[in-house]
Amino acid sequence: MSDLAIRVEKLGKQYRIGATQPGYRTFREALIDGVTAPINRMRGLAHTAEDRAIWALRDVSFEVRRGEVLGIIGRNGAGKTTLLRILSRITEPTEGCAELYGRVGSLLEVGTGFHPELTGRDNIDLNGAILGMRKAEIGRKFDEIVAFAEVEKFIDTPVKHYSSGMHMRLAFAVAAHLEPDILLVDEVLAVGDAAFQRKCLGKMGEVAKEGRTVLFVSHNMTMILNLCRRGILLDNGRITASGPIDEVVERYLSSAVPATLIGRLGGHARDGSGGIRFKEFGVTDDQGNPWLHPNRPAIFRMTLETDVQGLHSSQVTVAFAVSTSFGERLIEFHTKFDKEYQSEGFVFGKTTNLICRTSEFPLKPGTYYLSLYVDCNGELCDRLKDSMRIEVREADYFGTGALPSSSTQGWLLLEQRWRRD
DSSP states (O other), X not given: OOOEEEEEEEEEEEEETTOOOOOOOOHHHHHHHHHHHHHHHHHHHHOGGGGOEEEEEEEEEEEEETTOEEEEEOOTTSSHHHHHHHHTTSSOOSEEEEEEOSOEEEEOSTTTTOOTTSBHHHHHHHHHHHTTOOHHHHHHHHHHHHHHHTOGGGTTSBGGGSOHHHHHHHHHHHHHHSXXXXXXXXXXXXXXXXXXXXXXXXXXXXXXXTTOEEEEEOSOHHHHHHHOSEEEEEETTEEEEEEEHHHHHHHHHHTSEEOOSSEEOTTSOOBSOOSEEEEEEEEEETTSOSSBOTTSOEEEEEEXXXXXXXXXXXXXXXXXXXXXXXXXXXXXXXXXXXXXXXXXXXXXXXXXXXXXXXXXXXXXXXXXEEEEEEEETTEEEEEEEEEEEEEEOOOOTTSSSOOOOTTTSOSBOOOOOOOOO
């Protein structure tokens, strides 16, 4: 028997902006479409620019061997989820083909494949049946699934009453324990706590050792590096790197845009409602240089834009986070942390400039990555994950010529005084 688990050849998926995707229609919808078709065709001729095609995936080809754990990385909008949806047979490709040899279990979002009105027990049976398993096979795994998911008390409760974390735990336990030959896992592990994430990683490692195949999508580079040996990098729907996972991760991290005096953000992948958005963002030290030092002030300048009139600062929260190259969040700057900002209050104009300043930047020399966020009335309006990279240069922070080791003594620099007591 061949050791090939997945073969993808010149796979492509095209979407048309402004057009609905085909699906089941009622007789009434079909009748209305027939009457309005001539009008829509005329509109199409006049407004072709509004109905343009985009390729979520294009010319994607790769192979995965049995027992291999393949990491798939890329920025938001790169095509990662589209690829897994095609491999899960949720979405049909526009061109090319994908061949999967064996039973496929997929976990693409919290509660994938769950019926909200059914209990956890019933959903385990349902998911097993979808995977083609017999009742006796499901029964042998049932106790192990429930124990792994840590939902024993709620197993006979309809899953519509589960929290997102409970949903995710049970969904992962079902997908991993019902013995699929191929397991497709998207960024859903971000929902769980750190302990459960470690347990999931261990389980996926066990799945691979048993000869089954895992495709793992994540923005957490630590998880990717711990679990995978090979990876592919997607950018704008195409594979731009493939090979050993450490090389692919390095290629991915190096693609972040360097923070300059002020950087425009129009071309960055982002999500959110768009009610208020980042237009520009920049980082400098107190002398105007586009890099930082650990013992000097750091100044973050940003411009936000909105078409909403009368938007008060009390309705808006602006934040940005600093992370390591492996996706570990180190610091978050947030408008709710500044008492003066909270008390002053103002109305956002069409464009509004904000400055965030800290007297000393506490991170050791190295390269870090910024993610930007803005919410309005609790709704996510704009998010740019790992959108810029910043450089922290060496400085004699302690005045002794010594700096902590980059590998064993942590990330932060704190003023300290040692005296005999």
